[in-house]
Amino acid sequence: MSNVDLSVQVGPLKLRNPIMLASGTVGYGNEMAEFIDLNKIGGIVTKSLSLKPRKGNPPQRIVETPSGMLNAIGLANVGVEVFLKEKIPFLKKYDVPIICNIAASSIEEYVECTKILTEEEAIKAFEINVSCPNVKEGGLQFGNDVSAVGKITHKIKAVTNKPVIIKLSPNVSYISEFAKAVKTEGGDAVSAINTLVGTAFDIKTRRPKIKNITGGLSGPAIKPIAVAKVLEIKRNVDIPIIGIGGIMNWKDVVEFMIAGASAVELGTLNFIDPAAAIKIIESLEQYCIDQGIEKISDVTGSFKI
Amino acid sequence: MSNVDLSVQVGPLKLRNPIMLASGTVGYGNEMAEFIDLNKIGGIVTKSLSLKPRKGNPPQRIVETPSGMLNAIGLANVGVEVFLKEKIPFLKKYDVPIICNIAASSIEEYVECTKILTEEEAIKAFEINVSCPNVKEGGLQFGNDVSAVGKITHKIKAVTNKPVIIKLSPNVSYISEFAKAVKTEGGDAVSAINTLVGTAFDIKTRRPKIKNITGGLSGPAIKPIAVAKVLEIKRNVDIPIIGIGGIMNWKDVVEFMIAGASAVELGTLNFIDPAAAIKIIESLEQYCIDQGIEKISDVTGSFKI
Amino acid sequence: MLIVNANVEEIIELDNQIYLLKIFSPEIAGSIKPGQFVNLRVSESTYPLLRRPFSVCDVEGDFFYIMFNVLGEGTKTLAHKHHGEALDILGPLGNGFNLEGDFETAVLVAGGLGSAPFPYFIRKINGSKKILSFVGGRTFREVITYGMNNILTATDDGSLGFKGNVVELLNENIEILKSNKIKIFGCGPTPMLRALSEFSIKNNFECDISTESAMACGFGICQGCPVESAKDKDKFLLVCKDGPVFNVKDIVL
Amino acid sequence: MLIVNANVEEIIELDNQIYLLKIFSPEIAGSIKPGQFVNLRVSESTYPLLRRPFSVCDVEGDFFYIMFNVLGEGTKTLAHKHHGEALDILGPLGNGFNLEGDFETAVLVAGGLGSAPFPYFIRKINGSKKILSFVGGRTFREVITYGMNNILTATDDGSLGFKGNVVELLNENIEILKSNKIKIFGCGPTPMLRALSEFSIKNNFECDISTESAMACGFGICQGCPVESAKDKDKFLLVCKDGPVFNVKDIVL
């Protein structure tokens, strides 16, 4: 036992360590529990939930790219009702903060989902996915429309007392403007980044490799972009940031924290090594011991420029 | 000798094949000439030129990332005058279209450079770099401001009869809006994409690995994003497109052409294999023979969705 | 479901650029069932990034085998592995073939590398059922009969055995099939599996098929491997978790 | 400047996890000069993406050597190369040490892996000049004297030879240096080169140093490897093309 304090605050949300598991890359936790002790994780973000179940996109849904992957799952999920009835009981057996990710097709649906889910006391916070290519308002994606993001934040805050984290899209000119809107409307934190729009074609058939035509790029390929987005937010807006994008090991976590992240989420890595989260937490502790860091939260935003 | 027609048109610009060498990755041609016969290349795009010489950023200027690299060269270049006096005589010895890339800090500088360079008859077209992070107008980058891009296109077209290609930034919400502005203002083509903003930190020193703090991400990591941007333009605007981003081999070229590119530029690849352009041209010819394609230009935009 | 650090024992090149990778792993060898698969990390680097799924081809004591050919970067890297190299393996994954039930003859139908799971299948059946194998390929080079027995072959170009596809060959032998208590087990490219499904359903034969899909995780968390369910139109089944082996009546290919 | 397809002859592990890679390439071996470097493609995949630069360490007939330790993915991959593997090499690159001039003793100053270019240097000098070597490292484990002769050593922790850095050791021996017609040749980490530059300029010794920089291309097209020129403040020199060896009077480190 060391004296290192790995705990972090993401606004009002307290986590035992900065390592969370990203939405869409841990299902609802049960498969992951076969590989790791969920009680040791900083937090679990559920697969995006919508009001009604969604079947998702037809195959092919994923394709590998250099140091990355494209996915177009299409927000396949069981819906709020089944989640509460069948999925959350499993997660409640563990002492791990559950962050519920919500994706909806209208502002009303976001609000409705939040209203229902906020009743469940096991849910510790909400992560609002405004950055999914399937979610449109007037032909534009919410995630690319600053005022829509502000409005969603405002309306959701009105129906819950729990921390609200807005998950931002990287497919915009200035991500910090979105973070500013979140802050102005009372959002508690932002997470950055969701996937980048990408595509790949099969040169024989001349068809997109992914049925949905485009997909979201994740994995180490996007890490430099993700770190730059976190830095942009940190330098422009005073709001807690959860860093996401291409994390493969503890060094990547430290890099995100230096750039401004209070905590991070592991995504694609869970597919490659479902036990990675635990190894990373152990390595972070060792890193703190080696560097004489007493509280890992001191690393957040400690860049020297 | 086969009967395959590899020649392509990029608007008014005719090239013997679709393989061009990207700005900033071939210098002014002389080093490359030691590895390949420049007479066989579709076109050479010079390093971005400004009115006066620029020293560029201090080191460190580059860093490798997973399947990619960041650079912040800072538009180091010899300036228009020295280019005309010392650099172009070498290129004129070859029968290869010279496309002059221009980067400037103000609209006036763009116009001034174009005016001077358009006199040189060896220059066959201009590629206007509006997407460099060093170039600012009122605190915003040109490349992220649709009306600035339109204005630049308009003013440059007014001072030259040569084809004007606008090189677009990928760091925007909707790249096709920029392509639309270029078309409206009389631009002849767009090239897409320039690099994506990224960064990396040294976790020991907590300093950015690149002196300039952020750099531009290039290489295979960004290919899925680049192909998606080309597709977005192709589906929304009727303008010739030069595809750029992460091309490593002939298959990647075909992929870009399927998505809508009339020609492509090789960038980072030139550092890894300076002879790659010739190999790719030969493979493209073989591909056409194998597939019974008579004119490679038929591949442009031939995606099936 | 385990993550094990196994060791490469040997890489064996068969004919036609088909490789067998022999792996030392008591955990996997001791627990895996025919038709199940493993998800291998072919390199520690980020390229290839994702694991690669392979059926278990055979098991011998503490060793198990996978069979593959070189398609892209992942299989190229695998083909260069040598004795003693560490290999990070996730498995056993998926459900495997359903060997229960009232049949006397297992009719194995393989197209190309679809033969991969059958050597272990035959070893496990271990004489308790009769085996009849139908193996097809586009040309004789693609007909892979390693570890199989009682074999009839088909090639599209007629270069070996019956000229036509393997399902047509089944049709030619329909009388034999009908006069036995059979269950069909199929593995191969999707078009072949589709034809085999139709054939089995039409003739009322019990039939399990082993399907494939692009996969990111291999154990149910990414939702990357959907297949249309025949029973519930409102949701997809997952190849990695609900399969890769399905009864033909349960899915729509 | 050529792209050659060479072959790995042998990988030799010295002490302290230092490797020598012996490469068969008549083209490079026949044309490269001490202090020049090659840019190696360590793998065909996109990770590592860029070539990796290494000084030529020695030449024997049609073979040449590079010396390295494992730092990241590139050098890790290199350390796993084996006999017969193909290796894509770009070279010879850069300018090499200036061996002309009116000196009798070549004073070699190396820090850590900075020893790498000197075995070939000594071989080329071939007795025509006297050699005096000063080799330093943080601890005795980092003092690399392979292929060098007439050696004085320095370690920061005093675990071998003089306690202090290698430039301080030069200072200790300043009388010997002053009483000979010497030229200094230095290679090592930038802080050491900086100290060596000051020392040489102060004492009016001729001095060439071999510098390092992150590099993308290695032959002058990416502008990725600038170093401040002492003579022209308006432009940078390029380590890969104008160097990597510079006279200390030409650059500001």
Ligand SMILES: Cc1cc2nc3c(=O)[nH]c(=O)nc-3n(C[C@H](O)[C@H](O)[C@H](O)COP(=O)(O)OP(=O)(O)OC[C@H]3O[C@@H](n4cnc5c(N)ncnc54)[C@H](O)[C@@H]3O)c2cc1C
């Ligand atoms: C459950 C399951 C079991 C499998 N069992 C075996 C097995 O026993 N033996 C075996 O050789 N292969 C098997 N595969 C397929 C194997 O996983 C792929 O061949 C392998 O992932 C290719 O990796 P790569 O990096 O070499 O090729 P990639 O670089 O990933 O792809 C190269 C080319 O192969 C194509 N390709 C990729 N995956 C597949 C696929 N699944 N089917 C057909 N074409 C594909 C790609 O579209 C591309 O054109 C199985 C797949 C699944 C899902």
Ligand SMILES: Cc1cc2nc3c(=O)[nH]c(=O)nc-3n(C[C@H](O)[C@H](O)[C@H](O)COP(=O)(O)OP(=O)(O)OC[C@H]3O[C@@H](n4cnc5c(N)ncnc54)[C@H](O)[C@@H]3O)c2cc1C
């Ligand atoms: C002209 C020239 C000649 C060289 N000669 C030799 C030589 O003879 N022997 C040798 O071992 N190395 C030499 N180097 C350095 C060598 O190129 C790097 O060690 C190598 O590129 C590291 O590759 P990697 O993929 O293993 O490490 P990377 O993954 O690229 O880096 C791993 C770690 O090493 C650090 N690193 C990377 N490059 C260097 C560097 N140049 N110097 C110090 N730290 C670095 C990185 O910051 C990182 O922390 C030379 C470099 C140049 C420019």
Ligand SMILES: Cc1cc2nc3c(=O)[nH]c(=O)nc-3n(C[C@H](O)[C@H](O)[C@H](O)COP(=O)(O)O)c2cc1C
């Ligand atoms: C297969 C897959 C499914 C995903 N599903 C969701 C989702 O439902 N909701 C969401 O907010 N993000 C989703 N994401 C995005 C991730 O949470 C994460 O933001 C992104 O993958 C970048 O992180 P990474 O590079 O570490 O994977 C998904 C990502 C992947 C790869």
Ligand SMILES: Cc1cc2nc3c(=O)[nH]c(=O)nc-3n(C[C@H](O)[C@H](O)[C@H](O)COP(=O)(O)O)c2cc1C
């Ligand atoms: C080192 C380097 C320097 C570059 N300099 C320029 C430049 O001066 N002007 C420009 O328009 N683009 C420049 N680029 C961008 C490339 O032309 C190209 O758009 C980008 O690298 C994406 O292509 P790639 O992935 O094939 O490298 C540069 C890229 C690199 C890597």
Ligand code: FES
């Ligand atoms: S491969 Fe991830 S759910 Fe099936």
Ligand code: FES
């Ligand atoms: S490394 Fe490219 S110019 Fe020096």
